Amino acid sequence: MTTVTERPSQELTETTDEDLTETTGEDVPETGDLDDLGERAVGYLMGAAVSALVCLGDQLGLYRALLDTGPATSRELAARAGLDERWVREWLHGQAGAGLVRYLGEGRFGLTREQAALLADEDDPAFLAGGFGVLFDLFQGWERLHDSFRTGRGTPYDDLGPEHARDESRFSAPWMRANLVPVILPDLAGVTAKLTAGAKAADVGCGAGRALLEMAAAYPRSEFHGYDSSAEAIRLAERNLSHSGLTNVTFHHAEAASLEPHASFDLVLTWDCLHDMTDPAGAMRAIRGAIDPDGTWLIVDLAGRPTPEENHDHPLAGLLYGFSVLDCLGCGTSVEGGLGLGTLGLSEPVARQMTSEAGFTRFTVHDFDNPLNAFYEVRA
Numbered sequence: 001m002t003t004v005t006e007r008p009s010q011e012l013t014e015t016t017d018e019d020l021t022e023t024t025g026e027d028v029p030e031t032g033d034l035d036d037l038g039e040r041a042v043g044y045l046m047g048a049a050v051s052a053l054v055c056l057g058d059q060l061g062l063y064r065a066l067l068d069t070g071p072a073t074s075r076e077l078a079a080r081a082g083l084d085e086r087w088v089r090e091w092l093h094g095q096a097g098a099g100l101v102r103y104l105g106e107g108r109f110g111l112t113r114e115q116a117a118l119l120a121d122e123d124d125p126a127f128l129a130g131g132f133g134v135l136f137d138l139f140q141g142w143e144r145l146h147d148s149f150r151t152g153r154g155t156p157y158d159d160l161g162p163e164h165a166r167d168e169s170r171f172s173a174p175w176m177r178a179n180l181v182p183v184i185l186p187d188l189a190g191v192t193a194k195l196t197a198g199a200k201a202a203d204v205g206c207g208a209g210r211a212l213l214e215m216a217a218a219y220p221r222s223e224f225h226g227y228d229s230s231a232e233a234i235r236l237a238e239r240n241l242s243h244s245g246l247t248n249v250t251f252h253h254a255e256a257a258s259l260e261p262h263a264s265f266d267l268v269l270t271w272d273c274l275h276d277m278t279d280p281a282g283a284m285r286a287i288r289g290a291i292d293p294d295g296t297w298l299i300v301d302l303a304g305r306p307t308p309e310e311n312h313d314h315p316l317a318g319l320l321y322g323f324s325v326l327d328c329l330g331c332g333t334s335v336e337g338g339l340g341l342g343t344l345g346l347s348e349p350v351a352r353q354m355t356s357e358a359g360f361t362r363f364t365v366h367d368f369d370n371p372l373n374a375f376y377e378v379r380a
């Protein structure tokens with residue numbers, strides 16, 4: 001069996017000039033569906049425009065103002081948000097046309113309960129506005145992508161700016177907060193009993209530390225350590241920690257590979273970060289050394305299908321490959337020789353193989369009804 005340490009692209013068969021002439025031009029089947037394809041393309045174009053207005057509404061506090069003080073005219077909403085009425089009116093009509101704000105007649109606009117959950121209420125598990133913020137952060141410094149396509153080398157996480165770490169956390173935290181402690185941890189064998197009694201847990205690639213803070217608040221007898229290679233993420237995590245008042249949490253600005261091999265952690269979490277790492281195999285070996293022989297490692301990562309070709313039918317393929325090219329592939333190739341798994345690259349077969357190569361023997365798949373992520377309980 002080959003090990004998963006080479007770039008995935010190198011696993012593909014080499015393409016020769018002869019192959020290219022055989023697979024271009026006349027061999028591509030005609031479908032005669034220009035209208036359907038055009039409709040699809042226009043849908044993407046409209047999605048991009050609507051997404052930009054969602055991002056503005058989130059950043060400028062327009063959804064929040066509609067939620068906090070109820071239906072409003074453009075004049076009232078502009079006054080509440082401290083903005084210009086003409087611009088707010090144009091935004092409101094665009095949002096009503098996109099179905100994201102409800103027009104109530106006589107110049108008044110409001111949010112339905114569902115619109116508020118998705119766009120205004122950051123505490124709702126369905127809150128999605130953070131995802132739009134992540135996307136628009138990635139449109140900054142566009143030239144970096146031209147460079148990456150030419151050189152193969154991606155952009156380090158911190159070069160994407162402090163907003164990136166904040167918005168990624170706003171994207172992942174709402175669902176995580178509603179599910180990690182009440183639903184996910186109780187489903188892992190023996191974990192909540194250990195945490196209740198007093199255990200040691202780590203979140204590797206912790207970002208802004210939301211998962212760790214949720215667990216630390218729920219299990220005050222346990223100690224929690226967050227590790228992240230991003231200075232911006234750890235700065236944010238420290239700020240979140242100081243607002244929480246918790247005393248059982250320590251954040252470390254450190255690479256996963258620097259975990260000490262003391263076999264001391266009863267629980268390790270890696271949430272949506274292994275596929276971003278330049279050396280996920282090294283991180284997995286470090287986790288193997290750091291975890292107690294009876295400990296549990298929970299991997300949460302994007303639910304890619306076993307092969308890229310199977311991902312073509314993934315209902316969110318366009319979105320997830322978009323994030324990959326704009327973000328994750330760049331993080332994973334930001335050093336010479338970085339593996340670059342890409343957003344969907346840690347599929348179940350890859351995760352099974354890599355964890356086994358790192359010395360883990362047990363691998364259990366859980367389903368927590370999440371449209372994006374897969375959940376693997378891994379043990380030594």
Ligand SMILES: C[S@@+](CC[C@H](N)C(=O)[O-])C[C@H]1O[C@@H](n2cnc3c(N)ncnc32)[C@H](O)[C@@H]1O
Nearest residue numbers: 172205206207228229230233255256271273277
């Ligand atoms: C997509 S973010 C997820 C953050 C957090 N787990 C969450 O769900 O909000 C990926 C994180 O992995 C971190 N990361 C990437 N490579 C790392 C490494 N080798 N060691 C530690 N952290 C790493 C990044 O800095 C980033 O904070």
